[in-house]
Amino acid sequence: MGQSVHYLGLIPLFPLMGAVFIGLLHVFTCKNAKLPEKVYGLLACVGPVLSFVMALKVFFQLKALPVDARFLSHNAFTWFSVGDLHINMGFLADPLSCLMLLFVTLIGSLIHIYSIGYMSGDKNYGKFFAYMNLFLGSMLVLVLGDSPVVMFVGWEGVGLCSYLLISFYSEDTNNVLAGNKAFIVNRIGDLGFVLGMSFLFWGIGASGFDYLSLKANIHHLTPAIALTVCLLLFVGATGKSAQIPLYVWLPDAMAGPTPVSALIHAATMVTAGVYMVARFSFLYAHVELAGDIVAWVGILTALLAAIFGMFQNDIKKVLAYSTVSQLGYMFAGVGVAAYSAGIFHVFTHAFFKALLFLGAGSVIYAMHHEQNIWKMGGLKAKMPKTYLTMVIGALALAGCPPFSGFFSKDEILFSALATGHYGIWAVGLLVACMTAYYTFRMIFVVFHGEPRDQHAFDHAKESPAVMTVPLIILAVGAAFAGFLNMPGVQTVSHWLAPSLTEHHPHASSFVLVFAMATSIVAFLVGIKIAYSKFGKGAAEPVFSGFEKFAYNKFYVDELYNAVIVQPYKAVGSSIWKTIEPNVTDGPVKAVTRLYMMIGTAFKVFQVGYVRIYAIYMIVGLSLMSLFLSQSLN
């Protein structure tokens, strides 16, 4: 069996401690004595980097182990234990979590470094890094947790941090509202998660509620419960990973600072859902139906988001929708039981999407926080590093061979095809084409053609090294990460095999080639259309008809607002204004009123005439004697 190593606990602990420390520092110094930003910057990067080193240690230690026993575990303490319910604060590092661990810490560290530059001059500099560290810590708990409940701690923790960071510029109401939206929508998902856990516990949790025991007892679960659990957990996933119908929060989440969007809302947190499904592969693998539902929801989300993405003007919004759409891919992947493919896409996506966001951030930084792509243009000349790196990212996202995105996406499409999910494959292909289109639409509009806003253009300049270096590192990753799981090589798949329950479909090499070819074609078509429309620079289009409809995201937000939010508030106020005083409190009020009425009415009987009192006596007396005579005979 795998061995127990104590430093696992430290991995999340470093950033968390960092968060507490920085947070206190900030709280106690922000009023009077301002600390130099350098201090915060350095403090902030210590935690993530240390965790990354630890992660590497874990990786090598795992590598050393025999394949069938590749997991390290550490049981910090009994968290809570009541009746059959035993939950340990335990951590588990197996190949799956190790992979996540590596790229989360790596990208986390990079983005921290990047933020030192990006956030410079912000008055809540310290607070920002405290939140970032807190986030990283929670994310690591999520990844390393050895039971659903511990995972849930991280799950909620990252949700909290996302809330705090989205509403980071809390002066502006819209940001805060976006934050609330994110938290509440996530909570809706969490409800599913909690209920899922509950059912799972009453199903098979009695004999250990950590993944290994669950995996061992999974066959005891009745199909009905299994399906319920799968779907409920998936509800959780849709919340966290922005799938239909809960994807609405992610685009708004772009209100946060760009590094946040890169780290939380692109690279790491939003992929937690996929990770969770992969974690529960032993469960999902048993329930075909659940898998199909997941796959279809995923691919449809991909399609929808791609459609929206094609018509956005805000550079971050474009990326946001592309994130949603890529997440859709991942779910499609895990849905068709190609868990390694899904996770691999998570892995590559982390690189190129983080890259794109940071690049976008760099652009925004240069353009003095202008985000509308139609105010940009021709920046290629001004900021070459950013341009190059972003193009690499774009190619990876668009799935151009041999960049990383190509292999991972192709893997998913191939698995869909191989497992006979032709519909999913077809839609996926379409989405691939659209992805290529909107990605390069963005690239062309931002970097090519003539500058649209001369003034901003003149002031624009390349970002400092502290921002560009991470870009370059990520670019390398985005470019070459794909080779890790090239068809034929399959390093990652093999690496993940021990912790996933999947059987690779044995499809003919023709299918493989066909899949590759089609996706390459899709990419080419997409980029072609994009070039023809925007390659030479184009004016801001005026949307009409379907375009307008898509530009406004099919009015889904408005729909939700009208169907859910407003009614909820209406119910609330009606309870408070109408039901409470009249219905619930009605009886009480009525009794009181009656009481007083009778009280006053009764004074009438005290007429004050002594004769009447005598008559009362006689009447009472005669009534009594009447009853008496009846009772006698």
Add this chain to the structure above:
Amino acid sequence: MFAHVLSVIIFLPIIAGLLLLATPASRNIARFTGMIVSLAALVLSLDLYMGFQSTGHLEFVENIPWIASLGVSYALGVDGISLFILMAGSVLLPMVYFVFATKEKGYYANLLIVQGAMAGAVCAADMILFYIFWEVMLLPVFFMLGLYGGPKRLPATLKITLYTIAGSLLMLAAIVYLGVSYHAQFNEWSFALDKMAQLNLSGRVAAVAFFGFMIAFAIKIPLFPFHTWLPDAYTEAPTATTFVLSAIMAKIGVYGVIRFVVPVFDQEFARFAVLLAYSGVIGMMYCGIAAITQKDFKRMLAFSSASHMGIIALGVFCMNVQALTGSIYQIVAHATSTGVLFLFAGILEERTQTRTISDLGGIAAKAPVFALYFAIAMLASVGLPGTSGFIGEFMIILGAVKFNTAVGVLAGTTLIIGVCYMLWMFQRVFFEKATPKSENFKDFSLIEGLAFLPVIILIIVMGVYPQPFLSKITPSTALQFASAAPVVAQAASATNAHLPELTIEQK
């Protein structure tokens, strides 16, 4: 650890309070007396906590015959269930004297009396004694509410008092009924708690007695639809009173259910559990949804408190050890989170002279420490993992799912409902731009910061490492089901009958 520690914890504050009332002491003397006495009580109860053996049975028992002819005795004792409510009181109340420095003498005196009375109600092992403390508990609240309450205090005072007394008098009848039927069955007079469990009651009168108890507790908790006194009372009451009401007194209602109803009326309880569970969960949703439209943050907190009490009560009605333990844990968690929130609300009100949410804003920027504390307490009350709020809520939902799927699912919605109104309020009060009222808001002084620090730490500790606390609770809760297991079990399975495809096979 000496013999009569419980009596001291109970009567030291009461006597101190009465002396304060009787003597023309100045308000400062009153405050310091309160501080010292409540700290003394805290020390004693910590001592108690350390000495607690967690056998599951009553410990530190004192038993002195009082009314021999009716077997009424002065009997005290604590077990894992009562211990924590006692502790919650002892830990939380000293804060009040630190935070509120400039109140009347009677304010502090009444606080002392109510502290003692609540301790008595929790420790009483004889039903008559319990009833006496239960009623005495109300009087200081009555006076504080009437004397130091807000402008519309009189109706609120009358409502809470009459409502509660009405309930508890019915309980008195039920208690007497139990005593008499014990006399009838075992032919000796006794009102001792542990003996009542041996009673086997059945028939219409038993059901009536059951409701006699249940209504009294339902009003105190308050359980939907008996909660209508709550919003006015909580809003009009002076902060400390609201704090006492929400943090501890409401919990004693739940405690009553666990301690009196479950063991004695096991059949009736099993019969009506579903009904009660639904009323709990409906109350949770009803008040939670009502909370979101409140203009006044104190009232909003009042509704949120009612909503949480609904879920806590639900935990008791679910008839499995997880849920029960969960709700006891949640009792403490809620005391530390919502109780403290009420104190913060009081501070907010005193410093801004307003209770209207829309008058405030941007306080996070003005007062980071206050904001931090508030945020932590708030997150605990919405049950974020890592805070005390999560453990209990999770176990309650878990248990509810086992008990009845529909109830479980509805109970789960507390995750969403809670977060809605809390974030809504937090956004308007702490974020956004500062308003004239809030722009020179003073942050915590060092004293205040330190006064609240223990509780804030407690919130975190209870979330991160709850096991030490739970290990003191579980023996008692397990015992609860050891007694009434068969009935409860079959009832629990019966409740899930309506969805057979989901009946979970326990291995």
Add this chain to the structure above:
Amino acid sequence: MIHSYLYLSIILFCLGIVGVISRRNVFTVFMSIELMLNAANLAFVAFARVHESMDGHVLAMMVMAVAAAEAALALAVVILLHKHKSKLDTNVFSLLKG
């Protein structure tokens, strides 16, 4: 034989009751009450004959004595009433009510 005495006493008693509840003059009311007491006395005496014991007669005496005391007080009250309102109608004296 005894029965006729009883009938008489009962009739007197009822007359007394009717007097109390029907008449408004204080004097008449008190007289009716005396009537009732005497009805009782009659019954006592009659029963004494039935039981052939002196108790009844003694009792009647005592009742008379008490009745006399009561009557004395009643007269005093009547005088007071007349002083206050110079009327003896009971309905006049209804300040205390409600």
Add this chain to the structure above:
Amino acid sequence: MTNDLMLLMPLIIVGAGAILLMLSSAYQKLTHEMAAYGSALVFAVAFLVQLSACITGNAVLFSGAFNGLLVASSFSKAAGLIILACGFFTAMSSHTYFKQNDFCSPEYYSLMVFAASGMLLLTMAQELITVFIALEIMSLAIYILVGYDRKNVISTEAVLKYLMLGAFAGAFLTMGAAFVYGATGSTKFVKIAQYVAAHGFMQTPALIGGSFFILVAFLFKAAAFPFHAWVVDVYDGASVPVTGYMATGLKTAIFAVFANFLVLDASLQSGWITYLFYIAVFTMFVGNLIAIGQQSLKRMLAASGIVHTGYLLIALVAVSTKDFTGSVIAYYLAAYAASTLGIFCALSYLGGAGEKRSTFDDFKGLAKSRPYSAAAVSVFLLSMAGIPPTAGFMGKFYIITSAIEAGQVTLAVLGIVSSIISMWYYLRLIINMYFCEAEEQFGEAVPSNLAPICTFVLVVCVFAISLYPVVI
């Protein structure tokens, strides 16, 4: 023999004291203060003697001599104690009361002692005519006390009502006694009991009718529905100390004899139990409903007196005729007497000249001007409302226990309901005293300290009785 004398001694002391006071009040020199102290002394001595008598065992007095007319049971002794205490405190409070009101003369106190002697006799009476005479001794004295303020038309009206209806009821008592005598050939309780045991109760119409009339008389004096109407007016018209005296001492005596009569025989009690049941219920609720609407404190207290009569009737319904100790009734009477007397004590010095402070509104803001008195009054009110840890609660607790034990669950629950209803008008006064601002000012000068002292003694009693329920 000495033991018997010992047991009869209180009665003798009180009787003698009354006569002495009456005679000595012919002297000009005797001021009514002195008379007050004198009467207080008489009550105190009698009380102590009674107390010592309680410690010695109980017996039938002079079974030879008095032919078993009087019996000193533990119950009658307890009742006697209560009555004497009431007398004492009333004397004290009247002393203070008459500092502010000027229609007093020494005879007042002697009449009070006369009334007390009547009450004592009533508690011990075991024979119908003795009952009648004792009742009249008591009532005549009380009539005079009620109408003592001759200048005041109100009090005259009160005495008219009381006297007329009282005499009316008295006539019923005599008629009842006559019938019972006719049926059983004796008026002695013992003989009656023997007769009933031999022939049964329901078989003799004359007996039924007779006992019915007797009950009517008792119910009237105890102010039970439907014979309650006079109470409110008479209490209102009488002067405060007298009202207190009537509400406590008189009621104690009446319930003592009522119980003694009712427990003659099981069949007799069971014959009336259904009627008492309904009367009790109606008495409680009617009393409450009258009390709700009242503005004057005295009238409210009178009405609440009706309600308490209802509770006592519950106890009567629940008494077991076999081993009758009357402890529940005695305890409740003690508790009720302590709190009621307390309030009237307080009123006697709070009321001011001519009982100016009488309505609920007059008591607004009392907690500010007279914190301790307000506190005391609140304690008494809470005791009447039956809030622990006061004596009132314990009394109610015992009554409910005995009722449920006797299988009268419905009655017990109705009692509870009525006490819920009664909460409001007790709390109302507390709210006025504490939570409202004073509307008009009253001269708060205390003429003498006796009444305040008594008030606080009674506060102590209220708690002491509840914490050490020695009676039970």
